[in-house]
Amino acid sequence: xxxxxxxxxxxxxxxxxxPRAAIVLGSGLGNLAESIQIDTILPYQEIDGFPISTAxxxxxxxxxxxxxxxxxxxxxxxxxxxxxxxxxxVVLPIRLMALMGAEILILTNASGxxxxxxxxxxxxxxxxxxxxFVPSPLIGENxxxxxxxxxxxxxxxxxxxxxxxxxCAEETGISLKxxxxxxxxxxxxxxxxxxxxxxxxxxxxxxxxxxxxxxAANHMGMKICGISCISNAAAGMTDAxxxxxxxxxxxxxxGPKLLTLLFAFLSKVxxx
Numbered sequence: 607x608x609x610x611x612x613x614x615x616x617x618x619x620x621x622x623x624x625p626r627a628a629i630v631l632g633s634g635l636g637n638l639a640e641s642i643q644i645d646t647i648l649p650y651q652e653i654d655g656f657p658i659s660t661a662x663x664x665x666x667x668x669x670x671x672x673x674x675x676x677x678x679x680x681x682x683x684x685x686x687x688x689x690x691x692x693x694x695x696v697v698l699p700i701r702l703m704a705l706m707g708a709e710i711l712i713l714t715n716a717s718g719x720x721x722x723x724x725x726x727x728x729x730x731x732x733x734x735x736x737x738x739f740v741p742s743p744l745i746g747e748n749x750x751x752x753x754x755x756x757x758x759x760x761x762x763x764x765x766x767x768x769x770x771x772x773x774c775a776e777e778t779g780i781s782l783k784x785x786x787x788x789x790x791x792x793x794x795x796x797x798x799x800x801x802x803x804x805x806x807x808x809x810x811x812x813x814x815x816x817x818x819x820x821x822a823a824n825h826m827g828m829k830i831c832g833i834s835c836i837s838n839a840a841a842g843m844t845d846a847x848x849x850x851x852x853x854x855x856x857x858x859x860x861g862p863k864l865l866t867l868l869f870a871f872l873s874k875v876x877x878x
Contacts (some may be wrong), residue, residue: 608656609732609829610698612810614705618640621646623670625679626701627875628708628828629868630819630836634714639682646670650683655657655820660682674873679703687740688792688816690740697743697822704826708765708780710796710875711823713832714864716842717813718796721785725836727860728783729867730811734806736788736843737817744825753825759780762824767831774870777814785810787834789817801840812840833867835860 623645623772631638649655659666696796700711713732714816724730748755755838775782788804790796792814796804804812811834823830837860 610701610705613653613656613698614702617648617668617706620648620652620669623679623816624678625677625703625706626708627672627676627678627712627872628681628703628706628825629671629678629727630681630700630714630816632813632815638861639680641865642669642671642673642678642680644671657691659685659688659735660689661686667757671789672846674869674875676690676872676875677760678872679706679708682760684819685813686792687818688814692825693741693743693745693818696731697819700819700828701826702838704823704828707736709829711819711830712861712868712871713816713830714821715787715813715816715832715834716800716837717811717874718813718838719836719843720788720801720840721783721810721845724785724810725781726838728836728862729775729780729833730783730785730787730836731768731775731862732787732811732816732834734786735762735766735817735832736807736809737821739788739790740818743818743822750779753827756861757825759821759824762820763831764829767829770874771831771867772834773869774867774874778870779867782867783797783810783836785834787816787837788812790814798843801843805838811836831871833864835864 669680687696786809790811
């Protein structure tokens with residue numbers, strides 16, 4: 607908790623924005639942050655002790671501003687377990703954004719489609735998740751100031767926020783798939799046999815982030831929703847090899863749809 611408080615004190619010295627919503631932008635989606643009314647840009651390296659994002663397509667900074675009248679903080683670049691950080695550092699930004707005041711967390715990512723009805727460029731609302739393949743961010747001594755020792759995970763993704771997302775997708779004419787998201791450690795992509803196993807487990811999409819963040823946020827009582835941009839068919843579903851270039855490209859191509867959906871969603875949040 608000392609590290610969290612140290613980082614939080616520094617952040618509050620840099621901005622007067624008290625966010626209501628927090629947004630995490632996934633691979634290829636970072637440019638969405640520059641479409642908001644920006645108040646403050648805070649690179650991670652300007653926060654003493656804060657881990658640095660090294661993944662391709664992740665600029666590594668907080669952006670504070672407003673969207674449709676809603677004060678927001680945006681992570682333009684997240685942290686991943688495969689970068690070599692402790693899981694407590696991976697979810698440090700989530701905990702900080704909650705302590706800044708954010709009540710709502712919007713998680714986005716680029717993922718591989720396991721569901722055979724999904725295609726590159728599709729958007730999938732996350733309705734549940736499988737995190738069994740990565741360490742829990744709650745391992746270790748529990749800080750009661752953050753949440754209870756054994757938090758319930760039966761409703762990680764808030765039903766009311768999911769309902770609002772569906773409504774926004776319908777009103778904007780955006781096709782929004784729904785499904786279960788599975789997180790692996792990375793950085794290697796999954797093998798075809800692993801993808802077949804994930805499908806048997808009930809996963810519709812797979813990537814290397816998000817689920818651990820949702821656990822930490824749920825632990826702190828945040829209301830969570832998540833959107834995956836399907837960047838490619840998962841390994842073995844086609845003959846194509848997987849690479850980061852197609853993930854970043856698909857994120858950029860899906861960006862306008864996601865931006866429209868997020869702005870419509872935040873507009874409804876501002877009315878509440």
